[in-house]
Amino acid sequence: MDKELVDFALNYAVGKKVEYAEVRAHSEDDEGLVMKNGVLDAYSKAVDSGFCVRILAEGGIGFASTNKWTKEEARTIVNIAYKYARMAKRRDKIVFAEEKSAQANWKVPEKKKTKDVSPQTRIETVMEVDKALTSLGINIAARMFGFGTSLTEKYFVNSEGSVISSSLPRVGAYGFITVVENGKPEQASKSFGYAGGWEALEEWNIAEQMIHEAKVLQRVIKEGKAVKPGKMDLVCGPEVTGIATHESCGHPMEADRILGREMSQAGKSFIYPNGPFWLGTKIGSPAVTIVDDPTVPNSYGYYKYDDEGIRAEPRYLYKNGVINEFLHNRETAAKMGTRSNGASRAVSYDREAIVRMANTFVQPGDFNEEEIFEDVKQGIYMRSFMEWNIDDVRFNQRYVGREAYCIEKGELTDPIARPVIETSTQIFWSAVDAVSKKVEYDSGSCGKGDPMQGIPVYMGGPLIRLREVYVK
């Protein structure tokens, strides 16, 4: 990474009549493989690097990027960004919230460096998962795995004196299986993500987790009972708690959505100025506190400084059931008269940084797991899900169970096939009356932005118990 060229680009930009300028260089060293039905389709290894400039001038923003590391190209993209910023001709001039400049150099350590792990070991690791599945004696008609490591290095400078270097290694994996029993297929997918080194593999035990999924699918096909639709208690496992947290708390609390900047793509929010919900409004029960925290060690969504050079911190989105804090970048913070809480992220050098989640989860409560179940006379335990979606203001959502059981008098009994909860954000979070002590996370790639930016996140929480919700 040519830091001198990045500094040159910044100096060239501040030589123009700009209100603000930044240059972000971003290098991504990726190594990965794809395997289907026991066959290694392809192995790839590549480094992608480039830099971008973002300019605020005359109240408008221009952005340009390149992967050609020359002074001529640097001048070209600065000129384009400057021209584009001035082209906006906005009535409401964009300003950025005032923030202290930062000088930092941060990195995530690897206990076992991924660069020391040979391609053979990586291939064998995935082959072993496949072998473990095929030796189960279950008809797993299709299997697909993706596995990869990456090293993201960034160098950020802005016209206010910030200079930040970072190095972030990650490991990610994905599995998708189809189990067929009596001619009926059921499917499961599972994602794994970690910031750090090869030690991730020891924590995950992918084979064990995928074997569990295969057995669950087989049992659901053979023994799964249909839900008798109606109001009942619902216990959500960490995976279901996590997706609900991400979709119906994290997304609607993104300030750019609230202000309408994503209106034509990922949509707006049920929270908007002068609407029924705002900071201080009740949205759930007092048992519900949801945090988005980029600083969770080794989390998939980990970062120390965001892509505007703001120090990362935990954000308490819903606090004791009340809407508490939005996710901000400097632009949205200025519009709402507050400060950025470091939520600005970009997936690569050729994408603008926008407001994103990092690791979103329900804070632990004080119930033991046994206590969560023992007080349920009749209900459903939804441990995991397959199908899910939510409307574009993040209020009308649906989760369809993959692994689920009937709860009778506090005991788990029959497996349940595809239970569905389709409800509103307010009903979901207001129904929570108990939260267990242990938080677990699942990893994912959160989609937002145009062009799409899939960004690593954790979603999670403990067991949560919802009283008297409609399940079908």
Place this chain on the structure above:
Amino acid sequence: MSDILAKTEQIVKKGKALGADDVIAKTVFGRYRQTRFSNNQIDISIAWNDYATDVFLTWKNRVVATLIRNFQKVDESVKNLFNLAKVSKENPQYGGIAKGKFHYQKSKADRALENLENPAKYVFEAVEAARKEAGPDTNAGGILFTKFEDVYLVSSEGPMGEDSRSAIEFSMRAFSQKEASGHGVECSSTIKGFDATRAGRKAGEIAKQAKNPKAGMEGRYDVVFDPLFAGALLDMWGSMTSAYNVMVQLSIFVNKLGQKVASDIVTIRDTPAAYSMANRVFDDEGVPARENVLISKGVLKTYLHNTSTAKIFKTETTGNAGLVAPTHWNIEMDAGDMSRDEMFHGVKHGLYLTNTWYTRFQNYATGDFSTIPRDGIFLIENGEIKQSWKEIRLSDNALKMLSNVVGISKQRQHIHWWGVEGQPSLAPYILMKDVQITRPK
């Protein structure tokens, strides 16, 4: 031979000299421009220039790939890639790449889209068009996107060619009230005939009709799908014809070749035609990209293949490589014989759904899924729009829906926007019977 094509060929020659069996190098110089707007104002304008060569190499059926950003480091990159192949694992299903020389059609890419002058003009004109339809308080957002790519492909097995690919997309969502919106798109491969105000007018028109929505009701309905919604369905069905997705059961079409999968009036093609945003003259193996009929009068005719998947299925490539996974380019549903008005008049009690997003499957193999209608959702009574609705979900089966198509319009529109997660389409209005609608409780 152009300089870049010659440099691309050098990569292939280097790989062969090292001992590789098959090598393909594809260099793309892309110029992409986007203007994003919301609340009737421009938020940001973006330009990204991208120079890259994708390299695919095999040695003894070991398949490896890399990306080269810097021609100065070609020798080192290709050597590293070859060494990677040596330690990788054999892919017994690898079936080689296309052989021979091909004649390609001349690209019809539009150089005007290389650097569109004053993109803001299109945005402001379209916003005004929406406001004219839905009123001065209309609040609009969206994007104007242009693409121009110069593509150079060289294969060690003979194919060699140059292509230029251009596209322009305008996408706008307009709000007449907090819960009343409409969406319009205008997509093309050329600036000729491109009219962003057409999308603005449509967004405004739907937003106006969508005012004061009521909570919708669960049930089974006859549904008229707007081309914008139909485009999302066509992309979903099209992606499931990729032989790769069939092999991993991310498809409703597993073991259904030659079988009836849709109603008689349904014919669906994949074509990288010149009008399409996905225009191209060759695929990633250098095989001429062509039209393929996927479903003919309801019968599944073919999956989409590259050379490797074609060998597995004992057929020929369809010119849809993707070197690992074949891909669809641009899905067309053949025009039907109904006008839009005739379609509406045939609906006694049904819905008109103008757009959707967030399509997710419980089971790709069976086709059970749901998706969330957005923007105008309308109740139709006796052929007339009676009420604007909100808060519903389409929860149905992708295979069953194909069989429930009962009407297709003559009129079609080229569709792509952010919510279509894959490729563009040429989509008609579709009338479908017995569609299951659910809502939150």
